[in-house]
Amino acid sequence: MSQSELSPGVPPPTHANTINEQQHGIWVRITQGPGLVSVLAVFVALVLGGLLIAATDAKVATTAGYLFSRPSDFFSALWAAGTDSYVSLFQGSIYNSRQGFAPFLETLTVSTPLICAGLGVALAFRAGLFNIGAQGQIIIGSIMAAYAGFAWHLPFGIHLLVVIFMGVLGGAVWGGLVGLLKARTGAHEVILTIMFNYVALYFLDFLLNTKAFQRPGETNPISPILDPSAVFPALPGSRLHLGFVMAILLTILVAWILNRSTIGFEFRAVGANPAAARTAGVNVARSTILVMAIAGALAGAAGVAQVAGTEQVLTAGIAASLGFDAITVALLGRSTPWGTFFAGLLFGAFRAGAVTMQISTGTPIDIVLVVQSLIVLFIAAPPLVRAMFGLNRKSKNKHPKTPKHAAPAPAAPASQGGGA
Amino acid sequence: MSAPAPTLPAMIRPLAPVSWKTPIMLSVIGLLSLVFFGFAGSDQSATFGISTGGDVFTLPDLVVPGMATGIVLGLGMCVLAGYSIFLAREHRPTPGWVPMVFAALFIFAFLVWVVSGARTPQISLAGLIAGSVTLAVPLVFGSLSGVLCERAGVVNIAIEGQLLGGAFSAAIIASVTGSPMLGLLAAAVAGALVSVVLAIFSIKYVVNQIIVGVVLNVLVSGITGFLFTTVMQEDPELYNSPGRLPVIDIPGLSAIPIIGPILFRQSIVGYLMYIAVAAVWIGLFKTRWGLRVRAVGEHPKAADTLGIKVNTTRFVNVVLGGAIAGIGGSFFTLVAIDSFTKEISGGRGFIALAAVIFGRWNPIGAFFAALLFGFADNLQSILTIIGTPVPSQFMAMLPYVVTVFAVAGLVGKSRAPAADGEPYVKG
Numbered sequence: 001m002s003q004s005e006l007s008p009g010v011p012p013p014t015h016a017n018t019i020n021e022q023q024h025g026i027w028v029r030i031t032q033g034p035g036l037v038s039v040l041a042v043f044v045a046l047v048l049g050g051l052l053i054a055a056t057d058a059k060v061a062t063t064a065g066y067l068f069s070r071p072s073d074f075f076s077a078l079w080a081a082g083t084d085s086y087v088s089l090f091q092g093s094i095y096n097s098r099q100g101f102a103p104f105l106e107t108l109t110v111s112t113p114l115i116c117a118g119l120g121v122a123l124a125f126r127a128g129l130f131n132i133g134a135q136g137q138i139i140i141g142s143i144m145a146a147y148a149g150f151a152w153h154l155p156f157g158i159h160l161l162v163v164i165f166m167g168v169l170g171g172a173v174w175g176g177l178v179g180l181l182k183a184r185t186g187a188h189e190v191i192l193t194i195m196f197n198y199v200a201l202y203f204l205d206f207l208l209n210t211k212a213f214q215r216p217g218e219t220n221p222i223s224p225i226l227d228p229s230a231v232f233p234a235l236p237g238s239r240l241h242l243g244f245v246m247a248i249l250l251t252i253l254v255a256w257i258l259n260r261s262t263i264g265f266e267f268r269a270v271g272a273n274p275a276a277a278r279t280a281g282v283n284v285a286r287s288t289i290l291v292m293a294i295a296g297a298l299a300g301a302a303g304v305a306q307v308a309g310t311e312q313v314l315t316a317g318i319a320a321s322l323g324f325d326a327i328t329v330a331l332l333g334r335s336t337p338w339g340t341f342f343a344g345l346l347f348g349a350f351r352a353g354a355v356t357m358q359i360s361t362g363t364p365i366d367i368v369l370v371v372q373s374l375i376v377l378f379i380a381a382p383p384l385v386r387a388m389f390g391l392n393r394k395s396k397n398k399h400p401k402t403p404k405h406a407a408p409a410p411a412a413p414a415s416q417g418g419g420a
Numbered sequence: 421m422s423a424p425a426p427t428l429p430a431m432i433r434p435l436a437p438v439s440w441k442t443p444i445m446l447s448v449i450g451l452l453s454l455v456f457f458g459f460a461g462s463d464q465s466a467t468f469g470i471s472t473g474g475d476v477f478t479l480p481d482l483v484v485p486g487m488a489t490g491i492v493l494g495l496g497m498c499v500l501a502g503y504s505i506f507l508a509r510e511h512r513p514t515p516g517w518v519p520m521v522f523a524a525l526f527i528f529a530f531l532v533w534v535v536s537g538a539r540t541p542q543i544s545l546a547g548l549i550a551g552s553v554t555l556a557v558p559l560v561f562g563s564l565s566g567v568l569c570e571r572a573g574v575v576n577i578a579i580e581g582q583l584l585g586g587a588f589s590a591a592i593i594a595s596v597t598g599s600p601m602l603g604l605l606a607a608a609v610a611g612a613l614v615s616v617v618l619a620i621f622s623i624k625y626v627v628n629q630i631i632v633g634v635v636l637n638v639l640v641s642g643i644t645g646f647l648f649t650t651v652m653q654e655d656p657e658l659y660n661s662p663g664r665l666p667v668i669d670i671p672g673l674s675a676i677p678i679i680g681p682i683l684f685r686q687s688i689v690g691y692l693m694y695i696a697v698a699a700v701w702i703g704l705f706k707t708r709w710g711l712r713v714r715a716v717g718e719h720p721k722a723a724d725t726l727g728i729k730v731n732t733t734r735f736v737n738v739v740l741g742g743a744i745a746g747i748g749g750s751f752f753t754l755v756a757i758d759s760f761t762k763e764i765s766g767g768r769g770f771i772a773l774a775a776v777i778f779g780r781w782n783p784i785g786a787f788f789a790a791l792l793f794g795f796a797d798n799l800q801s802i803l804t805i806i807g808t809p810v811p812s813q814f815m816a817m818l819p820y821v822v823t824v825f826a827v828a829g830l831v832g833k834s835r836a837p838a839a840d841g842e843p844y845v846k847g
Contacts, residue, residue, distance in 0.1 A: 018433065129674065190575075191777055192828075198767065328635065364649035366648075381625035
C-alpha cells in the first residue's frame with residue numbers, strides 16, 4: 001500500500017518546479033511550498049469551524065429571520081458567534097487578563113504527550129510506515145510506567161528514571177511487535193496497529209480490575225496514586241511538569257536520528273523507496289522493526305508524561321484520544337521533528353483552550369476535533385487549498401502544468417514495493 | 421498490501437514447497453485444546469437451551485458433560501491436525517474444509533468449556549445465536565462497505581465515520597419527520613456523503629487514502645458530537661426521538677427453532693442485510709460490472725487500457741459503499757435503541773474493517789467474519805452474566821487477536837486486492 005504518495009514522509013518535491021524556477025522561483029516557493037499552505041489550511045479550517053458554531057447559534061438564527069430588513073444584525077451576530085468562541089479559546093490557551101500567561105502553561109502541559117506521541121507517528125511516516133497504533137503504545141507504556149510508579153518503592157531520582165524506562169520499554173515492545181510481524185509476515189501495519197490498539201485497551205481494562213492494579217478499597221477501575229518519587233517535578237502553581245523538557249529533548253533526539261544518524265538515513269531511504277534501499281544494502285526488515293520500536297518508545301514516553309506527569313494515576317481513559325490526535329499532529333507537522341513539536345503546541349492550545357471555551361461560550365469541545373481534522377484534510381490536499389485562494393492560476397495559464405502533476409508520479413513505483 | 425503476490429498460475433503450485441504453517445498451527449491449537457478444554461475441563465455438565473417459548477415444536481435442552489466433551493472434541497481437532505501433517509508430508513496443501521471444521525470444533529469445545537466452568541452452567545443457544553446476528557448487523561453493513569471500496573482499490577478506514585454519520589442522520593431525520601423510513605434513507609445519504617469526501621480527496625486530490633480515512637473518522641466524530649450537544653440536547657423531544665423500525669415477523673417461518681428468529685424475525689435493516697450480502701456478492705462475482713470493479717482493484721492500468729474508467733469506477737464504488745455503511749449505522753439509532761449518543765458506533769467500524777480482512781475481501785466471507793465477531797461480542801456479555809472463569813475483556817479482545825492472526829498469515833493467508841490503496845494517476 002502506498003505511503004510515500006502524499007504522506008508527509010516524502011520531502012517536498014523541490015525538483016518539481018524547475019521550469020519556472022528561473023523566473024519566479026521565490027513566488028512559486030511561497031505559494032506552492034508547504035509553509036503557506038499550512039497557514040492557509042489552518043485559516044480555512046478555523047473559518048469553517050466558526051461557520052459551524054454560528055450555524056447552531058440561537059442569535060444567528062433569529063437575526064437570519066429578518067436578514068433582508070436588517071442584514072447588519074445578522075452579520076454582526078454571525079461574526080460574534082464565530083469570534084467569541086475563538087477569543088475564549090485564545091484566553092483559555094495563551095493569555096487572559098485575569099490569569100496572565102497561566103493558561104499557556106496549561107497548553108504546554110497538554111501538548112507534552114501530543115508532542116511525544118506525534119514524534120513517534122512522524123518518525124514512522126518518514127520510514128514509510130503508518131503508525132495508527134500510538135494509542136495502544138501509549139496505553140502499554142502507561143501501564144508499565146504506572147506499575148513501576150506505584151508498586152515499586154525506590155529512592156528519589158532513581159525511581160522516576162525507572163518509571164520513564166519502563167514506560168518507554170512498554171511502548172517499544174508494543175510497537176516493535178508490530179514491526180516484527182510486518183517484517184516477518186508482510187502483514188500491513190495499519191491493520192496490525194488498529195487491532196493492537198483495541199487489544200491494549202481491553203488489556204488495560206482487565207488489569208484495572210485485578211488485585212495488582214486496582215486501588216485497595218476501590219470498586220472503580222483506578223490504580224493507586226504514583227509515589228511522589230515517581231512523578232515529574234511540577235512548576236509551582238501549575239500542572240506543567242518536567243515532562244515538557246523531556247518532550248523538547250525527544251524532539252532534538254528525533255531530529256538527530258533522522259537527519260544526522262546512519263540509522264535515520266536508512267529509515268528515510270526505506271521510506272522513500274524500499275526496493276532501492278534493499279538494493280543499496282539496507283536491511284529493510286531490521287529497519288522496519290527498529291523504526292516501529294522507536295516510534296512505540298516515543299508513544300510510550302507520552303504514556304509516561306500522562307501517568308507520571310499530568311494524571312499521576314492509571315485510569316481506563318489514560319490515553320484519551322491522544323494516539324489519534326498524535327496522527328493529526330504528525331501530519332500537520334509534515335513529519336519533521338520541529339514541525340511536529342509546533343503542531344503539538346497548536347493542538348495542545350486547542351485542547352487546553354476548548355475547556356475554557358465550553359465553559360464561557362457553551363461551544364462544545366468537539367469543535368476542536370472538527371477544526372483539527374479539517375486542518376489535516378486541507379494540508380493533505382495542497383491543490384485544493386491553492387485553488388480556494390486562486391493561487392493555482394499562475395501555473396495553469398502557463399502551459400507547463402506538467403511539472404506540478406509530475407510530482408506524484410515518481411513516487412508511484414516506490415509505493416508498489418511499500419507493502420513488501 | 422502484502423508481500424509480492426504469487427503471479428504463477430495456480431496449476432503449477434503443487435511443485436512449490438508446501439507450507440508447514442497450517443499443520444503446525446493446527447497441531448499446536450489442537451493439543452492445547454485437548455489439554456485445556458479436555459483434561460483440565462470442568463466436571464460439571466453444560467446445558468444449552470435450544471428452544472424458546474414461541475417455537476412451533478420444542479426441542480429438548482442439550483446437556484453435555486464438560487470434561488468428556490472437551491476430550492472428544494480435542495481429539496477430533498488432533499485428528500484433523502494429523503491429517504494436515506500427513507498431507508504436508510505428501511507435499512499436498514491442506515484443503516479449505518479442514519481449518520473450517522477445525523474452527524467449528526474449536527468454538528464448540530470452547531463454548532462447552534466456558535459454560536461448564538461457569539457458576540450457572542446453562543445458556544440459551546437460541547438466544548446466543550439470535551443475539552449474535554443482531555450485534556453483527558452493523559458489522560456486516562460496514563464490512564460490505566469495506567469490501568466494495570477495497571475491491572475497487574480504495575482503502576476504506578472511514579467505515580467508523582460512515583456508521584456514525586448514518587446513525588446520527590437517521591436519528592435526526594427520523595425525529596424531525598416522524599418517519600423511521602426516511603431516517604433510514606437519510607442514513608444512506610449521510611454514509612454516502614462521508615464517502616464522497618473520501619472519494620474526492622483520495623481519488624481527485626490523490627491524498628493518501630489512509631490519512632483521509634483516519635481524519636474523516638475524527639471529523640465525523642467531531643461534527644456529530646458538536647451537533648449532538650448544540651442541537652439534539654437542546655430539544656431531545658424534537659431532534660432525538662426517532663422511534664424504532666418495527667420488527668417484521670414472517671408468520672410460521674419465524675417459529676422455527678434457532679433459525680426462525682435470525683432469518684424471519686428481523687427489522688427492515690436486518691432483512692436488508694441479507695439482501696445486501698447477496699447483492700454485493702452477485703454484483704462483484706457474477707456480473708460484468710463486478711469483473712470491471714475487481715480489474716480496477718487488481719490492475720488499474722490494465723483496466724484502463726481496456727477502456728474501463730478507473731477513477732469513475734472507484735468513485736461509484738466508494739459512494740455506494742458509504743451508503744451501505746450508512747444504512748448499517750441506522751441500526752444503532754433505529755433498531756438497537758431509539759436515540760443517538762456521542763460515539764454510538766463505539767469502534768465497530770474498525771471491527772468491520774477486521775471482518776473485511778478476516779473474510780478475505782469477499783462479501784460472504786466478511787458476512788461470516790462479522791457473525792463470528794458478533795458472536796464473540798454477544799458471548800462476552802452472556803458470559804459476564806453466568807459468571808465464567810474467563811475475564812470478559814479477553815473475549816472482547818478476540819476479534820482483534822483473530823484478525824492479527826489472519827493478516828499475519830498464521831492461519832491461512834488473507835491477501836488484499838493488488839492495487840488496494842494505490843491511487844491511479846493516468847499516464
